[in-house]
Amino acid sequence: MLTYFAWRKETERYDPRVHARCDLDILELSIDHREGEVALATVIVAQIKVPPLEQRHVYISVGDELIFSGRLLGLPIKIKNNVISLELTAEPINALEQLQAIEADLKQAPYWDSAFVEHTEYQNPSEWLEGRTALFAWDRVSGVVYVTDLFQGRHVLDLTNVFFSDSLKVSLAETPLAQISVILTAEWTQKAEVELSLGTKISSAFPGGIINTLTPQALEATWPKEGMKIGRSGFWVVKSQLKRIQPPKTGILNLYPTLTPELKIWDDTTQTAKLERGRRVWLFGTLVLGWRYRQKRREIVQFTLKHKTQLDGTIRPLRRVLNLRLQQVEALSGHHEATSTFFLTRRGRQTVEHALEIARAHLAASARCLEVEITMPFNEGIGLTMDHTIQLKDERIPGGAISGKAIAYKLYQDGVKSYAWLRFVASIGTKTDPLPELKQTLYADSAYGDTTFPHFYATASGLFYENYSQQKTKEGILGLEALEAHDILREVFVSHDAEKQISFLQSQQYPIRQNLRGALEEVPTVISLDLKSLKGRSVLEHTINLEILREWTAPKQVDLAGEVHL
Secondary structure: OOEEEEEEOOOOOOOHHHHOOEOOOEEEEEEEEEOOOOOEEEEEEOOOOOOOHHHOEEEEEEOOEEEEEEEEOOOOEEOHHHOEEEEEEOOOOOHHHHHHHHHHHHOOOOOOOHHHOOHHHOOOHHHHOOOOOEEEEEOOOOOOEEEEEOOOOOEEEEOOOOOOHHHOEEEEOOOOEEEEEEEEEEEEEEEEEEEEEOHHHHHOOOHHHOEEEOOHHHHHHHOOOOOOEOOOOOEEEEEEEEEEEOOOOOHHHOOOOOEOOOEEEEEOOOOEEEEEOOEOEEEEEEEEEEEEEEEEEEEEEEEEEEEOOOOOOOOOOEEEEEEEEOOOHHHOOOOOOOOOOOOOOHHHHHHHHHHHHHHHHHHHHHHOOEEEEEEEOHHHHOOOOOOEEEEEEOOOOHHHEEEEEEEEEEEEEEOOOEEEEEEEEEOEOOOOOOOOOOOOOOEEEHHHOEEEEOOEEEOOOOOEEEOOOOOOOOOOOOOHHHOOHHHHEEEEEEEOOHHHHHHHHHHHOOOOOOOHHHHHOOOOOEEEEEEOOOOOOOOEEEEEEOOEOOOEOOOEOEOOOOOOOO
């Protein structure tokens, strides 16, 4: 059947009545197409007249069937024997627009996560498929881009009775990964600017739960003032007030007395001892501290996803370590900088599941390790695409049959011979093991971000992993968004509250000492606060060990244990 070559304009639609013509006398034609790439055509001719730029698009057809649509790359090149080579590409002019049209569909969790991609690479199509077991494919005839699965194409082609028997080659292309270990790292600065009221905490340190003293002037003089810094703790006083009050009345219980018991003192006027009561003052204290917290944190999730194949135990296991680092954790939706953890939030678990899908994609690519090459008549191969699943039966194949994905093909013809060459790959997965018995009891933990959650989770692709919410960090200040006074205040120390002052005066009353007023000045009421230091370490690191509950396996597309007849 005659092969046609027609120069055309970009906007021309294929019409066999118009384009079934020979604008060039083709000596040799080769159309090569490889997985993940656009098809390229090489045309060898004896002579050529290059048309104007707007007419350097090409239709190549066989009979009425279009087999290549493309455009000239560069200019024709002379090669040996004075023949001329034309390089043509099937990449359409609107390739970028086509990719942008499917961008939104591909950027969906858990197979896409912006946290794994630098901002400058968001529009890079190669990043869009990182978590998928799929690749882009370009149709060499229509120029349309689509996404095709690594294992199963949308079209099936049985070549059992088509290929040349002596062309069959079967080989193990590479060793599949036995497992992949992932180290997922998130780094951010835990930040908070908080105001906390300590008045109630201070009051509770006094007898009766109210600040009281026999030396109110001394306490008022030492009470923190607004704007002052509290030592080197990183705290400062936002609001402060110490106000004298009338204590609650409790009748005969007299729980909040305003006078001390009678104390014996010496009266210089009468030169005799007498009994006298001192004044006991009750106060209401307001103390609001402001503070600023900055702590760098590094959180790591590590896991190993094992890969079950038919070669387990027969070859040396091949392992890979994958380091993944999240970008701009502070800016992620749903993550608050005040929290001490990221991976235990709902948004953090989403990144963990994306990391699992990335690991699965690496294992999947390695599982397609059995390569088959065949040759067939040219006309039988002109319908090949990168979206084809190839089926083949032959006793020289283990188990007598194989199914695999096309990854490369070539259509070739010259004046002497013509053929189609094909390479496809099959995965050596096996049966999926049943999950271990897993409880579905739900329990609550507000720190995780969910009201209830199970003992395990599953990703969209069916990877099961254990709930890791109990692996919380214990370092630094935790849960800044829900801090209370006791979280930053270790203890309130009250030196010489009213009860202790009274006890001291009773021990010093006449005849031990004549001047109890001077004795009271020795035991003024003083309040001291033991605050947690806000000074953190350079980096606080926390590691979460994720347990995967079942090995992953790719589809079983060939039975390596089956009989082989050579």
